Amino acid sequence: MRIEKNLRYIMDDNVSPYFSNAGLVSNTDMNQSCSNEAPSCGKRLEKSFFDKKSTTLAKELLGQILVRKVDGSLLRGMIVETESYLGENDVASHSYNGKRTPRNEPMYMAPGTLYVYSIYGxxxxxxxxxxxxxxxxxxxSLEPIEGIDEMIAGRSFKRTSKSRPLKEHELCxxxxxxxxxxNITKDLCNKVDATTSDEIWLESGRSVPESDIVTAKRIGIESAGHEWANKPLRYYIFKNKHVSVKDKKAEASYCN
DNA sequence: CTACGGATGCCCT
DNA sequence: GGGCATCCGTAGA
Incomplete structure (x- = not known):
């Protein structure tokens, strides 16, 4: 039942090469379904993958798969939009001026460590x-791959029977x-090492060519001032429906 | 499509 | 006490 419903979603929204075989069930199927994409597809990303400066990592995370275990089932989504936060020199970063508090401690931990913070209460x-x-x-932003129904359930927070049903591209x-x-919360995921955790980790997906990466300004940091708010430190996959905010000007120079 | 107000509570000063 | 790397519903073009 659940799989049938998932498949329907995939059929309705079959725009990504990742969905070519619609393998939704197990790791094994996942590996088989994308064996033509990349030799390492479906393998856990190791420490060395994350040990890059944040601008490089932000771009290389596009196309990779975030995996989360919820109540024994696996949820998967392909990363389609990221932002880089540079550290002490970045006015918009929580670590600006080397600021270090209990909240942002994970920003100073080993590459691959998750930093989950609460916002707007x-x-x-x-x-x-x-x-x-x-x-x-x-x-x-993520493009949902597996566990659509669980994702819908998680997103029912704050939504009523009056709310319009969510489309798949609105889930993540x-x-x-x-x-x-x-189901990523501070209690559950903050400071978790994504290279060793069995609850949340990353797997290699597809590699996104530089020509498919749109570079744009970051979102929601106007208070950092125009200079830093406008730095091109946000990256997303061109034409992907699951991106939260598109930048038409930045996309104007792309074809198709 | 864009604009805006309200929700809501943690964290830092 | 004020700010916040957001989301949602409504209003209007």
């Missing part, structure tokens, strides 16, 4: 620590939406 954002003191990558198209969909 009711939401969370997920970051991954990168190379460099106090720098990290914010995960802004925002930093706090994806945390709701994948």
């Amino acid at each position: 009711m939401y969370y954002c997920l970051n991954i620590s990168s190379q460099g003191e106090g720098s990290c990558v914010l995960i802004r 198209n925002g930093p706090s939406k994806l945390c709701l969909a994948l």
